[in-house]
Amino acid sequence: MALTVVGSIAFDAVKTPFGERERMLGGAAVHFSLAASFFTEVRPVGPVGDDFGTEQFELLEARGIATSDVERVPGGQSFFWRGHYDFDLNVAHTDDTQLGVFGEFEPKLSDAAQAADTLFLANIQPDLQRQVRAQCGAAGFSGLDSMNLWIEIAKDSLLAAIAEVDCLVVNDAEIRMLTGESNLARAARAVMEMGPRAVVAKRGEYGAALFTEAGPDGGEQSFFALPGFPLEDVRDPTGAGDSFAGGFFGYLDGTGGDLDEANLRRAMGYGTVLASFNVEEFGTERVSRLQREEIDERFEALRRMTQFEALPASRG
């Protein structure tokens, strides 16, 4: 199995109450790819500038990530984001965004990228997402992330893009905004009526919730939720959502695209675990040296933290 992701490949400048970095590797496709690389073959697609050098390529390749669809544009500058977080790490404050080479991006995927079994369209302009989607006809499972900006300025394009994927993965506030429905369960149902058969609502430190069309209980709609993994040291939340998506889609692709409810729930677990490692340090620092055993250990800890049993009937 193989996974293609399109999205920003970037440099980030980030300041949090726990430190700062002036220029580090970042971007949605980078965080996604690193997380997914523990489970499957992953291929990020996107443009970078001259400033994207050997060091950055090597960091990706050390995790087995295929970088031949990372397109280096001569004379260009890579996407750049500057942001900061205050006391409440759930809220990112954007101080600067420079699209650089992303402003002129016209996706032309290699044969290998087009042949992906699984496709993830990270948060970029929705028309670009649709262009990539159209080139990946073989993908049996596809997902899409977006943001409030596109709901505000390109809603029709975004709705068209959403209709073409199997799974929407966005923040819960964005699901509400997209559908104009304040109740999350209703909002998720409204999204599924647009096309996707699954909706993942990202909830920051509160974790993530999964809505699917029909569950093992035969109900109309199935619901599953996990809390964020509790951490005493959260240093930089940047990329948590992308790491979650990388763990989620990477695990699904790596297990042969098994989309039954039990496997989707495990994927939620791996997404949660990858997001938790991501936020422990700045940028890609923690995930780039992560070991598979650490992932499985934390997955099992998460499982223990969420399980409970009814009393036997004799006592109930």
Place this chain on the structure above:
Amino acid sequence: MALTVVGSIAFDAVKTPFGERERMLGGAAVHFSLAASFFTEVRPVGPVGDDFGTEQFELLEARGIATSDVERVPGGQSFFWRGHYDFDLNVAHTDDTQLGVFGEFEPKLSDAAQAADTLFLANIQPDLQRQVRAQCGAAGFSGLDSMNLWIEIAKDSLLAAIAEVDCLVVNDAEIRMLTGESNLARAARAVMEMGPRAVVAKRGEYGAALFTEAGPDGGEQSFFALPGFPLEDVRDPTGAGDSFAGGFFGYLDGTGGDLDEANLRRAMGYGTVLASFNVEEFGTERVSRLQREEIDERFEALRRMTQFEALPASRG
């Protein structure tokens, strides 16, 4: 086993996008007692005015709630709260609060109330909480709720009250505010260093998290979390937190005060279920006609929505 709760016994005026009520039975001790009444003997303590009539007493007594510690003050007015909710039902906007007879309240508990095995101090002025705590020396397990107001204007009293209980149950934002620590896991640990051996962080629609001093895994601190039960119809969130606490403490008291981790987790489940019924309709409307079978059914549904399994090792 028997459970005493002290807190507001009130009339509420509430407006939400789904309707409004001009004057309905409410207050923390009322919502708590109704929820707890499905599991144990519960006795609310607090003052009401002349306006609190037969209809209100009958509603409580129909659920088997002992009302002899509800003190009727001649010539007085019951506690009154007016509030509204907009698109985001997580945020209550207070429009009016009239303390009424609560302004002069001096707790004098009956022998029966003092003999409780379990005690819950709902959100009232912390010196009042301490007076009640002092009168209930027999209680083997005690809990306390509070709010931002008391952290702001009576922090020392509140800290003293917290030191005297086993379990703090407050909103996660209040745990952060109380401790000055933005990281919830660290904040919960700081609370446990003040005295309590358990901390429940209420998270609105995101559910609730339980921190305990030492878990079954032998770790330093144990963590458990449940999402809010997903509902397509949420009409009035008022009293959700009190219903949660009523389900939680009621279940623990009803199962003989068994405080092991497995039973605490079940109690979290019942708290979640009672809160979910509470918000489906206005005020006490839904819970006052609830049946025990409905509770157990939703408890089991919640369990199914939160369980997941690792892949067998041969495939993992």
